[in-house]
Amino acid sequence: MNRNKIASLLASINPIDFVCISGWVRTRRDAKTFSFMEINDGSCRSNIQVIADDTLKNYEAVKKLSTGSAVTVFGVLRESPGKGQRWEIEASAIEIHGLAPDSFPLQKKRHSDEFLREICHLRPRTNKYGAVFRIRSALSSAVHQFFKDHGFFYIHTPILTGSDCEGAGQLFRVTSMDMENLPKISGETDYQFDFFKKPAFLTVSGQLEAEMLALALGDVYTFGPTFRAENSNTSRHMAEFWMVEPEMAFCDLDQNMAHAESFIRYLVNRALTHCADDLELFSAYVDKTLLTTLNKIASSNFIRLTYTEAIDILKNSNKIFQYDIDWGSDLQTEHERYLCEDHFNGPLIIYNYPASIKPFYMRVNDDEKTVGAMDVIVPRIGEIIGGSRREDRFDVLSERMAEAGLKQDDYWWYLESRRYGSVPHSGYGLGFDRLIMLITGITNIRDVIPFPRTPGNIEF
RNA sequence: UCCUCGGUAGCUCAAUGGCAGAGCGGGUGGCUGUUAACCACUAGGUUGCAAGUUCAAAUCUUGCCCGGGGAGCCA
Secondary structure: OOOOOHHHHHOOOOOEEEEEEEEEEEEEEEOOOEEEEEEEOOOOOOOEEEEEEOOOOOHHHHOOOOOOOEEEEEEEEEEOOOOOOOEEEEEEEEEEEEOOOOOOOOOOOOOOHHHHHOOOOOHHHOHHHHHHHHHHHHHHHHHHHHHHHOOOEEOOOOOEEOOOOOOOOOOOEEOOOOOOOOOEEOOEEOHHHOOOOOOEEEOOOOHHHHHHHHHHHOEEEEEEEEEOOOOOOOOOOOOEEEEEEEEEEOOOHHHHHHHHHHHHHHHHHHHHHHOHHHHHHHHHHOOOOHHHHHHHHHHOOOEEEEHHHHHHHHHOOOOOOOOOOOOOOOOOHHHHHHHHHHHOOOOEEEEEEEHHHOOOOEOEOOOOOEEEEEEEEEOOOEEEEEEEEEOOOHHHHHHHHHHOOOOHHHHHHHHHHHHOOOOOEEEEEEEHHHHHHHHHOOOOHHHOOOOOOEOOEOOO
């Protein structure tokens, strides 16, 4: 018989004569002639209560079942006479798969996130982490649904790259050469012996390749892993993270910002409507203001202001910042937080940044001082989206590349897209892990992905 | 990488130079349609590692390792 998922049994309207569940024992309590067990199979937050009485053939073994043990239970789904749950299963047979000895580190009581991070292989079995990873799955589906509804095509851009795409951060090197015995030519590593016959890296963004597809299919997006070899030790950076990158042809900066805003609103709404039960855990135990925050994001327009306006507000704020504010310098975390959390108290989009602090591919505005860049800032997380209108003029783009010290030979194909039928186009990157932080209220990015990769940490 | 706080039982923490403790978890027994069950008893320690100061160090000093928070780099 196929097993029933606990989620569907708990949603049942009527009793069911014969059911079968498989899962892990969360807790067990003994009564005089029977035992209460709570089983969780990961299909939902709730456990189901099982009544195992002493007529079971293996009752002595059942009485020894400890937290973490795996079982299959056959029995009747009936209304529970006890308080606290509507349904329970009266077991007719219990099959024991694997016991969890008393060294099983998860207790019924709450554990610290720091401790659970040391046992990433077991933490999905807790209520909180089970909920995070169900939400992560639901929102991954929501990403695809949103783009499907808007006529986008899902494309796959390479993970391995031969060029330092946008000069964004340190790259991980990829090689098939023997690191202990590198072939040398006049003192330098001879890449002729490497797999690609030239240096190779893990991608820091699929944007440049995504642009090529946008200039053919119209509206496209990528959703995949991204790698940065930065020595970042913060609660919002990882060496391996997931990014959603839409790229849209015939799209200006205003349309780009409107798109980013509706995308975030859609995802927040999806979480509110599709993950209500799991979200309740986070609003109860992680962040009491979570639902207020999410409802506000879902219902109100994002504030839009230019970089220049942002600088003016900061200068007139009479607040003392650790870093000085001057037109031309990048906004620091403290500045973004002040604007987002104190001054406007809500999500905001800052656009038209100085060209000098932004990458070569962003389109230079008519003032020739700023570029069509935009960052979406949300409370508590900071930057969740970074995007821009792309420079579509061949001459300007080559000039900007030269200024950035990039070799045009390495980007010949990128430049050719501006030579043949170039069009206005825009796109952005959304940090998917940061989105999960926003939606769950979790404050450390290491806790929204099953197995986080950070400097000095690649266990599991 | 920098600043800052911390590391004591399986977990969460106390012990501020003088006998290393509690709650939870584990084990044993009892009780009960229970539900973070309850009651009793019980086991459990290289106080992160190394050196130093002292009659005496979990406690003070130095170095290292690991973790949290903040910052930079960024999504």
